[in-house]
Amino acid sequence: MKSFLISDSRDTFLGLKLAGINGIIVRNREDALNEMKKAIQSGDIGILILTEKIVDMIKEEVMDYKIKSKTPLVIEIPDRHGSIRDTN
Numbered sequence: 001m002k003s004f005l006i007s008d009s010r011d012t013f014l015g016l017k018l019a020g021i022n023g024i025i026v027r028n029r030e031d032a033l034n035e036m037k038k039a040i041q042s043g044d045i046g047i048l049i050l051t052e053k054i055v056d057m058i059k060e061e062v063m064d065y066k067i068k069s070k071t072p073l074v075i076e077i078p079d080r081h082g083s084i085r086d087t088n
Helices: 008-019 028-042 053-058 059-068
Strands: 002-007 023-026 045-051 073-077
Touching: 002 008, 002 028, 008 023, 028 045, 028 053, 028 059, 045 053, 053 059, 053 073, 059 073
Parallel strands: 002 023, 002 045, 045 073
Antiparallel strands: none
């Protein structure tokens, strides 16, 4: 099984590409949703990596998917500037 990245950041995309993880850069909610659906339906992706900003764009759909499905595992990562989440 493969890992796949959906990112809003070129830096994150390139960094993970250097680590051997394929992905795509999206700029809006519609594209993020379409790419998430394609990745889930592909059947060969075991880990779907989303940047925090992508999760913010499609939060309801991501949470709904996490509740209902086990694979692929969906994880959220910060971009190179660090987390935008309140850690308190």
